[in-house]
Amino acid sequence: MASVVLHIGPPKTGTTSIQSFLHQHRSALLNLGFIYPDQVNHQEIFNYFKYGYADEPKILTEALYHTKRLDGKLIISCEFFSAFTSQDFCNLKRYFNKKGIEDVKVFFLVREPTFITLSSRQELLKKGLTFDAPELSGVAMRYSELWGRVARAFDEKEIIFSAYRETRFDVVSEFLKIFEIDIPYREKVIKNTSLSFQECCLISYLNNHSIDYNLKVLRKYFIALKTDPFGGWESEKKFLLDDSEKECLWIRNNTDLEIETVESSFEWYKEDDYLNSLTLLKGINIIPSFFTLKPLSLKDS
DSSP states (O other), X not given: OOEEEEEOOOTTXXXXXXXXXHHHTHHHHHHTTEEOOSSSSOHHHHHHHXXXXXXXXXXXXXXXXXXXXXXXXXXXXXXXXXXXXXXXXXXXXXXXXXXXXXXXXXXXXXXXXXXXXXXXXXXXXXXXXXXXXXXXXXXXXXXXXXXXXXXXXXXXXXXXXXEOOSSSOOHHHHHHHHTTOOOOOOOOOOOOOOOOHHXXXXXXXXXXXXXXXXXXXXXXXXXXXXXXXXXXXXXXXXXXXXXXXXXXXXXXXHOOOOOOOHHHHOOXXXXXXXXXXXXXXXXXXXXXXXXXXXXXXXXXX
C-alpha cells in the first residue's frame, strides 16, 4: 500500500545530512520501493502547501506517480515543515488522502532545545545580528508547541520521533534504521564544531559595535568577555537554561525519550582559553583597546 513519510526536521537536527544521503541514493531507494523527489531539500513542496500555489510542483507530481505505481513509500523532507500550523498539517494530510494515500506519517528528531538554540543563533550572529534581535529571542525550538500542532492532524501511531544525541551519533544511520532502509552506509560520526555560547556572546558584542572580525581567527584565539556595555552574559545564560528546562521537562513527562542535557555535555566557560588568548587577540587587533577585559570567575559561570 502506498504511503508517505513527512520528515519535518526540525532545523539543527541533521536534516541536511539525511536529505543529502537520500537524494544521492535515489536510484537505490527506488529499487527498494522508496521514492525521494528529485531535490535535496523539498522546500518547493513546502512552499506549495504553505502558500497555496496553484501549480503542483513537477517533482511532487512525478514522485506521486511512482509512489502509486509501485505501492511505494514517498519520503518528503524539509525542516521548514516544523513551522506548519495545525491547519497546514491537516491540509497536507487531506491532500494525500484525496490522492488515494491514506497512510501518511510525520517524523522528527528531538534534540535538547539549548543546543538547537545555540546552533540556530550562531548562524544569525554570523550574518551580523546581535542577541537583542527579535530573531534570537528565547529558545529556537519548542517541542511542546510542535507536538501540539502535529497531534491535531495526526494520530499517535502516525507520529514517529527519535532522540538526537550530541555524542557518538550518526543521524543518517538512525533514519535508515527507523524506516528499515537497507542501503550500505559507512557511519560518519562528526565532531560538533558549533560555536560555544561564549563565542556567540563575543560575536554579538562585536556585531553590536560594528567591529569587523575574522571568524576563523576569532575561533582560534577565543576568549570570554565581561564588560559593562555588554552587561555580562550570565543573565542570558540563565534565561536560556530556564526556558530550555521547561521544554525538557515537557519532553520527559510526555515521551520516553532520553535526551542529553547541557549539564552533562556542555562547557559554558573556559577559563584557560581566556588567560591564554588575551595577549594574542590584542596582538592581532581583534579586541579594540577601549575594551575593559576581565576573566569570569567560576562562580559567575
